[in-house]
Amino acid sequence: MDENLASFTIDEQNPSCLHCRGNWVGADLADVEKHINRRKLPNNITQIDVSAIDEFDTVGAYTLMCLQQSFARDIALVGASDEVKALLALVQDKRHTYSALRPAQEKNPVTLLGKIAVTRFGYALSLLAFIGEIWCNIMRLFSRRSHMPMKQFFATIEITGVQALPIVGLLTFLVGVVLSYQVSLELNKYGAGIFSVELIGLAILREFGPLIAAIIVAGRTGSAYTAELGAMKINEEVDALRTFGLSPNEYLVLPKLLGLLVTFPLLAVWADMFGVLGGMIMSKGMLHLSYYEFLSRFAKTVAVKTYFIGLIKTPVFAFVIAAVGCYRGFQVTQGATSVGRQTTLSVVQAIFLIIIIDAVFSIIFSWRGM
Amino acid sequence: MDCPAIEISQLCKRFDTNWIHKDLSLTIPQNQMVAIVGGSGCGKSTLLKQILMLEAPTSGSIKLLGCDCAKASEQALREVRAKTGVMFQQGALFSSYTVLENVAFPLKLFTKLSRKLINEIALFKLSLVGLSQDVAHKYPAELSGGMVKRVAIARAIVADPKLIFLDEPTAGLDPESAADFDDLLLFLHKSLRMTVVMVTHDVDTLYKVPDKIAFLGEGRVLAFEPLTTLRQNPHPLVQQYFSSARTIRAETAL
Secondary structure: OOOOEOEEEEOOOOOOEEEEEEEEOHHHOHHHHHHHHHOOOOOOOOEEEEEEEEEEOHHHHHHHHHHHHOOOOOOEEEOOOHHHHHHHHHHHHHOOOOOOOOOOOOOOHHHHHHHHHHHHHHHHHHHHHHHHHHHHHHHHHHOOOOOOOHHHHHHHHHHHHHHHHHHHHHHHHHHHHHHHHHHHHHHHHOOOHHHHHHHHHHHHHHHHHHHHHHHHHHHHHHHHHHHHHHHHHHOOHHHHHHHOOOOHHHHHHHHHHHHHHHHHHHHHHHHHHHHHHHHHHHHHHHHOOOHHHHHHHHHHHOOHHHHHHHHHOHHHHHHHHHHHHHHHHHHOOOHHHHHHHHHHHHHHHHHHHHHHHHHHHHHHHHHOOO | OOOOOEEEEEEEEEEOOEEEEEEEEEEEOOOOEEEEEOOOOOOHHHHHHHHOOOOOOOEEEEEEOOEEOOOOOHHHHHHHHHOEEEEEOOEOOOOOOOHHHHHHHHHHHHOOOOHHHHHHHHHHHHHHOOOOHHHHHOOHHHOOHHHHHHHHHHHHHOOOOOEEEEEOOOOOOOHHHHHHHHHHHHHHHHHHOOEEEEEOOOHHHHHHOOOEEEEEEOOEEEEEEOHHHHHOOOOHHHHHHHOOHHHHHHHHHO
């Protein structure tokens, strides 16, 4: 053990005197503190000899003060150098006792529930207000009373569209492969392998193509929107725009929203193509169905209507992803943690809404008999 | 310990083809207050980053408290880091921690003291820098600029470092707060006996606080002397730096 470690011992000749020695500095005081807190010091101590202390800092001073005050009466300090005296005086002058300063937390479950409900309702209202504001901005844009930064618009198209092509293509291709595999396994048992063409076509075009693309884009683009706007808000760039008389909605949100409205339907078409391609390749492996047979049956049995039913959902998905992403970005208030929290919320809520909206579309279509 | 607090010898630093430091040497003895000044782009921040081991020098050596940063073991570096405190220009407080947690952070990291004692010492340091208990449970985003600076310096000094670095301590403060902050620095230096190294542009601070000033220029230390003699230094860069109207105003105000 380090011989310079802070410690205190009782004088052998004079049992009323404590000797402190070693370096009474921050890192070396843990043992001393434990010793003090155990409160097993004899009662007859009347003085503390500090002349053998080598190094001394405010943590040491604080601990020494604690030691001094752990006896319920006045204890004389012996052999204190000027340095030790000065630091002790400073500590005693400015000390604070640590107490539970935190404001009392609400514990009543009914009150808590009410608070949560009110804040959630507030979120819903402000999201609604945000969407309303965006619509007003779009209207203004079309009536040519405002203009949109075209550079950002095209940058959005490149980042959210062109750069997303490989990942969207690959993932939907794999979904097509997996789907085809499962479907043909079952259908082959009944000798009805050929029907896998319709199944794959319907599933991919109506549901999986747009849905998978939406989930990828929500994770890829929605989160990026939130983080970007959040960082801009912390950096006061959003306020700077306001001082130029620009609306952050017009300048930041519209290019992102309209850009995604252009690219997302195209991405869904891309996803449809690769999904069907994956299904077709797997069908050849599983069912020995040639590409020609697959495609000619696909053309005969899968109606163009299916394709449009899938695509009609895509602008709504794009709007939800961009609106939620931007809204969450503006909700960022302080610091790095807030950006993380809002980004998580943005992705979770966007995917949640996408699936809900998809379900609503399904209900409407089945109700209309489509 | 009689070794100098900082010993920089023949330091060279290059970014691509651009030499920031060419053969820079500087020795700062313990318990001094030293300011590093120089025109914009003369490498003050780069020098500070290299001293703080955030960036590696191209060549040359830096010794902190007698420990050669480039050759020291992890354990030795950890000890050096425990003995240094840094106050960043924007405070760099952790936004997800409260003020008290921010200030207590180095103590939790470098000591094994109990949570209660750590919190009490953190509160003591907060009152030492002139903050009341009320701010202890606030988050950094709820503080004013001056308070952020004070919390930042409380965090820098909480573990009683031997060496403390201040990057632009008074930048962004109103003149009164800046003057208060200068007094605080002098008070802390006097009562805690540490070596203070600051980078500053604030002429008022330069006149009031440091014992000596290291003037950077042309990639090296052009002068390292008290302000009164530095003002007489014939080097054109030094004369140019101190000839501006602001400096003269600060001088006449004295």
